[in-house]
Amino acid sequence: MTLPQTSSDAIAPSATTTQHWVLSFSCVDQPGIVHAISGAVVDAGGNITESQQFSSDDTGRFFMRLQVLSPATRDELEATLRPVAERYEMSWKLDIVGRRIRTLLLASTAQHCVNDLLFRARGGQLPIDVPLILANHPTLSDLASFYGVPFEHKPVTGPDSKAAFEDRIREVIAEHNIELVVLARYMQILSPELCEELSGKAINIHHSFLPGFKGANPYKQAHQRGVKLIGATAHFVTTDLDEGPIIEQDVARVDHSRTPAELVALGQDEESRALRRAVTWFAENRILLDGDRTIIFQ
Amino acid sequence: MTLPQTSSDAIAPSATTTQHWVLSFSCVDQPGIVHAISGAVVDAGGNITESQQFSSDDTGRFFMRLQVLSPATRDELEATLRPVAERYEMSWKLDIVGRRIRTLLLASTAQHCVNDLLFRARGGQLPIDVPLILANHPTLSDLASFYGVPFEHKPVTGPDSKAAFEDRIREVIAEHNIELVVLARYMQILSPELCEELSGKAINIHHSFLPGFKGANPYKQAHQRGVKLIGATAHFVTTDLDEGPIIEQDVARVDHSRTPAELVALGQDEESRALRRAVTWFAENRILLDGDRTIIFQ
Amino acid sequence: MTLPQTSSDAIAPSATTTQHWVLSFSCVDQPGIVHAISGAVVDAGGNITESQQFSSDDTGRFFMRLQVLSPATRDELEATLRPVAERYEMSWKLDIVGRRIRTLLLASTAQHCVNDLLFRARGGQLPIDVPLILANHPTLSDLASFYGVPFEHKPVTGPDSKAAFEDRIREVIAEHNIELVVLARYMQILSPELCEELSGKAINIHHSFLPGFKGANPYKQAHQRGVKLIGATAHFVTTDLDEGPIIEQDVARVDHSRTPAELVALGQDEESRALRRAVTWFAENRILLDGDRTIIFQ
Amino acid sequence: MTLPQTSSDAIAPSATTTQHWVLSFSCVDQPGIVHAISGAVVDAGGNITESQQFSSDDTGRFFMRLQVLSPATRDELEATLRPVAERYEMSWKLDIVGRRIRTLLLASTAQHCVNDLLFRARGGQLPIDVPLILANHPTLSDLASFYGVPFEHKPVTGPDSKAAFEDRIREVIAEHNIELVVLARYMQILSPELCEELSGKAINIHHSFLPGFKGANPYKQAHQRGVKLIGATAHFVTTDLDEGPIIEQDVARVDHSRTPAELVALGQDEESRALRRAVTWFAENRILLDGDRTIIFQ
Incomplete structure (x- = not known):
């Protein structure tokens, strides 16, 4: 591919x-x-x-x-x-300038990032065309249909179905001449092979201020550590989990009274914003790679 | 003590x-x-x-x-x-309300945090009295003298001089009935014994957005990792280095063009602000400890 | 009424x-x-x-x-x-605590605020029930239908149709026992009588950082004045246009290169956020009036 | 001149x-x-x-x-x-690049902006040389002396002493070949003639988020209006008071509990930061004028 x-x-x-x-x-x-x-x-x-x-x-x-x-x-x-x-x-x-790039969205059950991207794409503020949303859960089917975007659901329950899902990603990329793959809170780890193939072309949103709180449940980690700001990080996908070149980060102030569940809700806004900016800059050819760091020409 | x-x-x-x-x-x-x-x-x-x-x-x-x-x-x-x-x-x-608490400043060569605290203390915006600045370098002597604060310089070059320095801290605390010890970019690690003695009474400023970039040279680490926001963290001193309860954090936006040296300069403002707020809240009895987390009643 | x-x-x-x-x-x-x-x-x-x-x-x-x-x-x-x-x-x-308040949305052609409120209401993060969107343009019909919210469109083209629109507002309030009226970028000025009737119960979003740039075309004014931050203000509706008690404000940094059209696009995010917070606080009984000022118990 | x-x-x-x-x-x-x-x-x-x-x-x-x-x-x-x-x-x-520009500071009684500029100038982060601070009150004499900057005090109590003060400004500019005049909370209005002479070479810090709250007592106005963010604006001095081209603005979040006096204290930080940035950019030749708007090349 x-x-x-x-x-x-x-x-x-x-x-x-x-x-x-x-x-x-x-x-x-x-x-x-x-x-x-x-x-x-x-x-x-x-x-x-x-x-x-x-x-x-x-x-x-x-x-x-x-x-x-x-x-x-x-x-x-x-x-x-x-x-x-x-x-x-x-x-x-x-x-x-202004050309809409062909973008594949990978999703799971969370709606906020997908909704944010599609709302702006429809309004003309985000120059992407989305020929397909590929998800491992059926949850976002209605949302996709509202925005008139084809939606496909393939469960990922083990190594075989995961491999099948990734093969389907490859097919879609070839078929639609995809230029960018966005992991819009797609909660699966891509295989090293696929990470390699998508190098510099796949953007993930991680729900913490990296390098703090890598891995699972970052908001729970943030609550336990008692941080006063929570954040989100949009980055290129690499084989090193949560270690890819950082494109954009955003934070929101929180205090001691916030439960982990409230941090999750609060953080959605920062996730949506950081991911939206990263996708916009990619579509506008504003991101260049300098080793493991990104140059962003705003 | x-x-x-x-x-x-x-x-x-x-x-x-x-x-x-x-x-x-x-x-x-x-x-x-x-x-x-x-x-x-x-x-x-x-x-x-x-x-x-x-x-x-x-x-x-x-x-x-x-x-x-x-x-x-x-x-x-x-x-x-x-x-x-x-x-x-x-x-x-x-x-x-408004009582000025007796505060010992520990310093090294960096001026910005000490200057910020003393400037606000003199202007009446920060309710602390500083009977002494204790430093391991003579650099800040002039600054202390301008603000009319006694200054004492004791080199720390090895285990013996470090122990002597810490004994002097204990003496000053006893002599001046010190209520708060502030490590205002004092770049030495306190001994576990002293950390224990000062538990809940000593505030450090770390020049990164913890838990990211613990330890030495956090701005260099931040540059290498290519983060888009740099930060500072004021926290209580504990025996676990850079792991004490977080009191306040602040961030500033940076881009790819910043050198590590520029990050250092930019971060000084965030360090000063985070430390100043932490000290203010401590002096106003707004910080309570809930296990490893702080409650801040603003 | x-x-x-x-x-x-x-x-x-x-x-x-x-x-x-x-x-x-x-x-x-x-x-x-x-x-x-x-x-x-x-x-x-x-x-x-x-x-x-x-x-x-x-x-x-x-x-x-x-x-x-x-x-x-x-x-x-x-x-x-x-x-x-x-x-x-x-x-x-x-x-x-957590009761969903009955909220009437007034809208025109702009989608971002309505979409933001309905998206969060559906997701359970915003405790409002919206029995009707009343608009002077048919533009948002599809959006309302996606969220399953009844939509009604009545043109406002002169004094008579404006009076008819306001009478319809009164009917809807009575019929649905409406507790809050939100002007979600509804670009009409309410009559003094209706402002009086809705006192303390109607929230408007103004697309500037009040008291700067009152009235029409605030982003054009902001561009001409060359401000370095643009903003949005959620406030209670009063008979004094853009002078009602301020509930929430938000700003975004801009620079000289932004055209008025780009300011409009950038400001939408701040408008959505400020309005969303104001509605949330109202629904949670966190806003009290102290003369012309609001007390916000967050 | x-x-x-x-x-x-x-x-x-x-x-x-x-x-x-x-x-x-x-x-x-x-x-x-x-x-x-x-x-x-x-x-x-x-x-x-x-x-x-x-x-x-x-x-x-x-x-x-x-x-x-x-x-x-x-x-x-x-x-x-x-x-x-x-x-x-x-x-x-x-x-x-990096040349220190000759800068005249005009001051009154407020210390925070002058202290911030001189602290950074001494530390090498702000490329200015200050041959003189000219003030209408003696208050800052000690501060000037600490930083080793000549200080001159001339009361302004009426039209004659004001004219004499402005003549002294002109003398100092000629004598020291001054390139930039900074009104560092100098609370006097310059005459139209002097504004003209200093066009594009004099920077003022206004303690509000312009164009809101022009004129005197902006924090009192901000309190009365109940704004949720207070701000500061650095701008070029023109004959239209508080209407000169805006260079930089900064805001801080406040809530209902803040008294006007607390707003004054809180705003000092934003004033210092906005002014410092404006002076830095001027010294680095990053500010160009496009009619009434500034181009800032950061």
């Missing part, structure tokens, strides 16, 4: 009028990159409307995200950019 | 006019406590101006904090309250 | 087993109130599980909210409390 | 080794700007380490801030940049 890796996959046909493009790339840091890339943009008749960059002291790499208005077609733009990209050995991606 | 344990220690002489008292207590939860204690307050000619309570599901204990205006003397008030306190086997403390 | 005013309206039949009651009251501040009321609670076999109080320097009034576990029936409890209430000339209300 | 206006004033002598430069500019938005300016940087042997830009829909102007490592001297760098700056009719400034 492969997710779309290159910049030319899964993009709408070339536009003949002025298009708003987003270009993101990284390469080894060195002088002249900005001038070279902006020169290519000028050569393609483009105007840079937004630009962010970062030089990582940790890895020596340079990261950049540009938004460019240009009348060039995708082929023309790629032809102009490619020599620069090759000269600097860039890892790069060219996309269209 | 003992810190003042009972309610009658270290209090100003009885007032003959109306006084603003604060009464805090805990006992096994059972019906009738509020009525009994408010009855005693009425019997002492008192008017309750502030009241907070909490019943702990974790320990079955009941906690309460009252502020009472009363013309009674301390002896009269204690005489009226004692029968109720004994009937319910209360652990209780009677104090005067 | 009258909304239920007294404590005995609209309450479930008396329970024969232990019930969790909430008592809220205010009266002129004076000594002995806490003892008197806690005495009545003890006489009714009650145990106080939660208690908050406040003495207002502005108005000289005393406010209190108690949660009480008691096996007494409503009649018994009222009979025990009434003499105390009369002696201190209390304005008081006795209710059952 | 003039403040330094051009890029070549008041800068340390040319360095012969690699220097870290900061270039900020604005001009009419048009294609090719980024390429042209980055080309000039490359021509000067420079490497762009940080870059931010913004195109204003409100004014049609383009804003950019660059940090550049370059071995060129100031003369060389200016010679290379000038043709580009002239071609695009840029308003531009070239400075050295």
Whole structure:
């Protein structure tokens, strides 16, 4: 199974009028990159409307995200950019601003994250298309139906059904050309193989302020420890459970009077917000990976 | 060595006019406590101006904090309250609202927490008196002198000098009748014996959002892990390093561009604020212990 | 038209087993109130599980909210409390903890606040029952249907249709014994007469941080003024537009790059949160009025 | 009186080794700007380490801030940049990263903002040099002396002494080549003439969340209005009182129990933080003016 890796996959046909493009790339840091890339943009008749960059002291790499208005077609733009990209050995991606990315939601019984994502997707604030919600419980069937999103339910009760569920994930990804997999409180641990396959393309929401309270029942752990702030962490899925690159975190103030059940209820808002932001930034090509850390160009 | 344990220690002489008292207590939860204690307050000619309570599901204990205006003397008030306190086997403390508690600051080279506490103490916003700053470096001598606070410097370079430093802590506590010891970025670990002696009377500020990033160099750990919020935690000192009951936590948003050194600078504000609040609440008798968790009556 | 005013309206039949009651009251501040009321609670076999109080320097009034576990029936409890209430000339209300209050939602075209309230009501986190959504546009019909809430649409295009809409509000209140009216981004100004009738029973969400940016298009005003934080304010409806007692406020950080349209999208989250909290506190009898200010017992 | 206006004033002598430069500019938005300016940087042997830009829909102007490592001297760098700056009719400034700007503090009796700024300046976290504190009260004399900053006290009791105070401001600016004037809770209104002269060079801290509660006693106003968040606003001084371009705002949560005096104490922290950030960003050339709004390149 492969997710779309290159910049030319899964993009709408070339536009003949002025298009708003987003270009993101990284390469080894060195002088002249900005001038070279902006020169290519000028050569393609483009105007840079937004630009962010970062030089990582940790890895020596340079990261950049540009938004460019240009009348060039995708082929023309790629032809102009490619020599620069090759000269600097860039890892790069060219996309269209506002394009809705194809997103698979994995869910279980909790509704808040799925509802939040679908509500915003329908309202046009979150640029994702969801061709399917795949869940290990039937609970969210009604919610999916309200939002007009296909819903499929496959129980996970042991190793065999788990493997079957993961095979179904692979099928859906291939069939719908999925670009992002969101674990929207899907409470199962993915197999190491699937984690590898989805590397950099799957986002999970963990219901604690990582690295505190990894694993199960984080709100119960938070209550026992008596923390004064609870949190949520959206991160890329990796084979190391709850150790993937952190994309976004959010916290809410609590006090001694809150029961573990109340922490669960309070934390739902932070979970929804952190996950929503992470998905938005991914869809807008604002997240780049610098080793185990994320660069977020807001 | 003992810190003042009972309610009658270290209090100003009885007032003959109306006084603003604060009464805090805990006992096994059972019906009738509020009525009994408010009855005693009425019997002492008192008017309750502030009241907070909490019943702990974790320990079955009941906690309460009252502020009472009363013309009674301390002896009269204690005489009226004692029968109720004994009937319910209360652990209780009677104090005067706004009284400045005698506080020993332990410091090293970092200035921000000490400066924040002394600035607010001088301005009357933080009800503490600081008879001495005891430090293992001479760095803060000038700062202490500006605020008119005696400063003493004793190097800690090994087991012997560490034991000597701790003996000096004990002496100062005895000599000045110290009620609270604040480790204001004092970067040494106290011996288990001293931790025991200071149980419930010593507050430390840890420069991370506990339980994440215990131990040394938490900002470096935070940078490596790529967290999106950094924090600070004020907690009671216990023999388990960085595991004492949490009093207050605060966070600040950061992004990928921050170096570990910048995280250190940014975090100072959160450290100062969390520590200042913890000390304020302690001085105002707003912190009660419920096992390993704190009750904070704000 | 009258909304239920007294404590005995609209309450479930008396329970024969232990019930969790909430008592809220205010009266002129004076000594002995806490003892008197806690005495009545003890006489009714009650145990106080939660208690908050406040003495207002502005108005000289005393406010209190108690949660009480008691096996007494409503009649018994009222009979025990009434003499105390009369002696201190209390304005008081006795209710059952967790009872869902009957709430009328007024809406227009915006979905976010209505969706947020209904999602939480369905999930059991918000104790309201919504017998009807009354809107001046048909937009939210589908949303209402998803949540199984009756929806009615009446256009408001001029004085006559506005008067007819308000008469329909009055009918619905009478018919469904409505306890709370929520203007969930209902973009019409209520008539002074209706504001009067709904005094203390109608909550509006204004999409700015009041008192800044009253009136229309607050996000456009905020953009023009270049503020660095945008906000939302939930407040009681009064005849003075956007001047009613404030219940809750929330803000979000923005920067220069945000267009007015983006401020609108960003602010929706703050609007939903502020309104949700205000409705929750109202339903839990946590809001008391002290002149033009609200006391919130959280 | 003039403040330094051009890029070549008041800068340390040319360095012969690699220097870290900061270039900020604005001009009419048009294609090719980024390429042209980055080309000039490359021509000067420079490497762009940080870059931010913004195109204003409100004014049609383009804003950019660059940090550049370059071995060129100031003369060389200016010679290379000038043709580009002239071609695009840029308003531009070239400075050295980390240079401490000469800052005049105006103060009255309140200590918290002055203490916060001087504490951070001394610790190296705030790149300002303060040659003088000018105050209309003697209160802060000791504080100034602790930080080793000259202090001058001139009473303002009427029109004549006010004019004399402002003349002294002008003298100090000329004498010390002052680049920034900070009204650190200086409670006097500057004359329209002086406001004009200091346009874009004077920062005030107002103790409310503007545009709410302009004018005097904002915390009293906030208490009366019953707001749930109080705030502070750092803004450029203009002839319209409390209407200057907003640089930074900060809020703190409060509840009904806070007296106006407590709001004053609580708000000091927000005032200090908002002012400190505004001064830091000014010193780092991160603030550009877009009409009445500020662009902040963080």
